[in-house]
Amino acid sequence: MMKLTYNLKLEHSPIFRSFLISYVLILFIPMVTGFISYYVSSDIIKSSSLEASAMMLNQSKDVLDRRMEEVENITRQLSLDQELNYVLNQQVDVDHYDVYALWKSWRNTAAYSLTNTFLEDFYIYLNNYHAIFTPSGVYVRPDDFFDLYHYEDVDPVQWKQGLLGSIHRRETLPSKPFIGNGKKSNVITYLQSIPFDSFQHSLGTAVILIDENEIAKMLERIPKQYGGWAYISDKDGHPIARVGIDDAQIQAMNIPQLISQQPGNIVEGETLLISSKSTYNGWVYVVGLPKSIVLKQSVFIAKVTWTITISTLLLGIVAALLFAYRNSAPINRIVSVFREQTGQGSYKGKNAFDFLQGNISDLLASQRSLEEELKCQLPLLEDAFVKRLLKGEFDSLQEVQTLMHSLPSMKLKRETGHVAIIRINGYSGLVSQEIIHELNAARLLIKKCLFDSSGVFQLNVTDIDSDKIGILMTLKEEAVHLEAEDMTDSLSGLFEQLREYVKEEYRIQMTVAIGGSFQSLSDSSRSFEEARGALDYSVFMEEAETIWYRDVIKESTTYYYPIDMELRMLNAVKIGELQEVHRIFEQLLAHNFTERQLSAEMVQQLFGELKGTFFKLLQHSPFTDQAVSQGLKARIEHLQLSASLDRFRHDILELLEAFCSRVLKKKEDSTGEMINKIVDFLDQHYSDSDLNLYKISVDVELPEKYISQLFKDHTGENLSDYLEKIRIKKATDLLFNSQHTIDEISQYVGYNSAHAFRRAFKRVSGVSPSFYRKTVN
CATH class of the missing domain: 1.10.10.60 (Homeodomain-like)
Known part of the structure; x- marks a missing residue:
């Protein structure tokens, strides 16, 4: 339920909307490109269809022009035919016909019907004979011919006067209903007076009857392909031939006027009109094509385009929602975290990105400010680190090393060295503002001189008191090969030179106390305590000088087991650092049995102190378990002081190892349990x-x-x-x-x-x- 509520909030967030709008806008780019491609392809298809239809129409026009030109040539040949001219120019006796001349002339003209399909029906009227030649015979009486072949709406008188008695020059009559030998058809009539150049008086008339269907055959392939219609009209607009349309429809659509106003390709309603005019005889060729059929391929492309577009749009919107959610969710979570952490004091911003930029800039600025402040605090932190180190306030060596690596100036190349304390003499028991200022100045001068003459030693200095300076001394990287004896001589020379210099230059007298060497930084507190003890012993000396702890300790008869060493041993045991435990115990033995000569009573007291340390360990985890506590307690109680130092060392180390083993076992069990818990969590999630x-x-x-x-x-x-x-x-x-x-x-x-x-x-x-x-x- 919480996740659903978060999703609903996310969908209404400004970041989500910004991403969604961006993706949708990007989505519209290919859609617009698709639309443009569709309209361009539609125009190309439309243009190509119209061009193809216009080309077919022009081809039909050219063919028909050639056929009509052939008809004209044939009439010209007829006018030049010698036999026919001979008959036409004869003086005819009404009672006596030159039958042979007629027959011979008819035989020559009848052959022309075989040269062109348009000449299958033609006749020639001879004025002098009042006879008619046809491919099938000769009619000496025109009325007999009219009875068999005539127009439906023309009487004999009109036929004789309008067709036979008039002069015609390449004249074409529109399509008319015609009855030929009992069969009804529509014919186009071509008229030419003979001879060909007759202007006032003709000898005869050649009449060619062209079946409208013969002309329509040349146009019908265009309507057949697209399911439209076609027709031809003469230069006066009278129909010559038609396919798929009648005269009433032509008049209703007012096609002649449309063509005359806008020749070429035009659109009238759902019909595409293609027209072409013949330069030979002025005929107008018109084709009407249904726009839906011509643009069928374009319609198919439109359907495919719209289907793909809508599908792409839907899928794109779903993808945009998904991507907008996926990309805005992390930003929203970051913004939420910023707002929760920074509260009302955060940078508001105009939008989420401005909000993040402002707050991140503030964080970076704060971080830089903290870094600068930290740099200013570094000397204080380093001084505090040295103080804690010398006083033994760290629980383990690991803690020392971790903190040391976080301080740039504390990266010691070697963890062995000495601790020294410098005391400025002559100010014991004196406290005043002037004295404190003098001591501050003296400490600064001594530190400067000390660093200037440090030589092979890396020095870390801290103020112990107003008149005391603590010095942690380790070897530099180039002097790590220096032996212990050489290092002792170098230290003695360094401090003797320092004492003499400050005494002569600044009239400052000082005493230097140097503790024993340490092999680990965690053991430097022991060297510090030794230096402090040596410094305390210096009050019994008449002249201030450099005092070594090893020279003072021989006069002591007490055992050595300071509280800080006990605490370090307790901490090392509690975290299971067996190696550190061994090292501390070996130092304890060296101080008490090598550097000192302890009496039996002091050895007994030292042994009692060690047993007390073991009993203290039983009060801490992981030794509070009753079974473990009883077993270890019994071993402590049975621990006896041996006269042999080796036996003494063996018994104590064996018990220390038992404590460390318990710690390590508990750590391992706890670690295994923790690992199992992590593995179970991973398996479930x-x-x-x-x-x-x-x-x-x-x-x-x-x-x-x-x-x-x-x-x-x-x-x-x-x-x-x-x-x-x-x-x-x-x-x-x-x-x-x-x-x-x-x-x-x-x-x-x-x-x-x-x-x-x-x-x-x-x-x-x-x-x-x-x-x-x-x-x-």
Whole structure:
């Protein structure tokens, strides 16, 4: 429910809307390109269809022009025919016809009907004979011919006067209903007076009857292809031939006027009109094509384009929502975290990006300010570190090393050296403002001279008191080969030279006390205490000088077991640092049995102090368990002081090892339990794509860095690699036992994208998921 509420809030967030609007705008770019491509292709298809139809129309026009030109040539040949001219120019006796001349002339003209399909029906009227030649015979009485061949709406008188009795020059009559030998048809009539150049008086008339269907055949391939119509009109607009349309429809559509106003290609309603005019005889050729048929391919492209566009739009919107959610969710979470952490005092900003930029800039500025402040505090931190180190306030050597590496000036090349204390003489018991100022100035001068003459030593100096300076001295990197005896001589020479210099230049007298050498920084507190003891002993000396602890300790008869050494040993045992425990105990033995000559009573007291240390350990975890406590307590009570130093060392170390072993075992058990808890958490939540160290740390209640290092130390592999193996193992089971797609499996096992899943699968398994599925199946 909470996740659903978060998703609903996210969908209404400005960041989500910004991403969504950006993706949708990007989505519209290819859509606009698709629309432009569609309209361009539609125009191209329309243009190509019209061009093809116009080309076919012009081809038909050219063919018909040639056929009509052939008709004209044939009439010209008729006018030049000698036999026909002979008959036409004869003086005819009404009672006596030259039958032979007629027959011979008819025989010559009848052959012309075979040269052109347009000449299948023609006749020649001879004025002098009042006879008519046809391909099938000769009619000496025109009325007999009219009875068989005549126009429906023309009477004999009109026929004789209008057609036979008039002069015609390449004249074409529009299509008219015609009855020929009992059959009805529509014919176009071509008239030419003979001879060809007759202007006032003709000898005869050649009449060629062209069946309208013969002309229509040349136009019908265009309507057949697109399902439209076509027709031809003469230069006066009278129909010559038509296919798929009648005269009433032509008049209703007012096509002649449209063509005359806008020749070429025009659109009238749902019809595309294509027209062409013959330059030979002025005929107008018109084709009407249904726009839906001509643009059928364009309509198909439109359907495909719209289908793809709508599908792409829907898928694109879904993808835009998904990407907008995926990309805005992390930013929203960051913004939420910033607002929770910074509260009302955070930078508001105009939008989320401005908000993040402003707050991150503030954080960086704050960080830089903190860094600068930290640089200013570094000397104080280093001084505090040296003070704590000398006073033995660190619990373990690991703590010392961790803090030392965080301080730039404290990166000591060698952890062996000495601790010295310088006391400014002549101010004991004197306290006033002037004295304090003098001591401050004296300490500064001594420190300056000390650093100037440090030589092979790396010095870390801190003020112990108003008149005392503590010095932690270790060798520099180039002098790590220096032997202990040489180092002692160098220290003695350094401080003697320093004492003489400040005495002569600044009239400052000082005493230097140097403790014994230490082999570890955690042991420097012991050297510091030794230097302090030697400094206390210096009050019994008449003249201030450089005092070594080793020269003073021989006069002491008490055992050596300071509280700071006991605390260091307790801390080392409690964290299981057996090596450190051994080192501290060996120092204790060296101080008491090598550098000192202890009486039996002092040895007994030292032994009692050590047993007391063991009893103190029993009060701390992990020794509070009753079974463990009883066993260790019994061993402590049975511990006896031996007269042999080796036996004494063996018994104490054996007991110390028992305590450390218990600590290490408890650590190992606790670590194993923690590792098991981490592994169980990973097994249960591997499918969470947002799984990270923070979530694991919350569950197991440990810091993130500690979890990562603990897992690596215990298992030998990184936690992220182990999680990847779990996910790939689950994925291989799904690839083998389910029909889920690879994208579905990638989401199920916790990957944000199929691409990341494929890369991880190939990195772990050596093959791609698809190849693995094919192999196992």
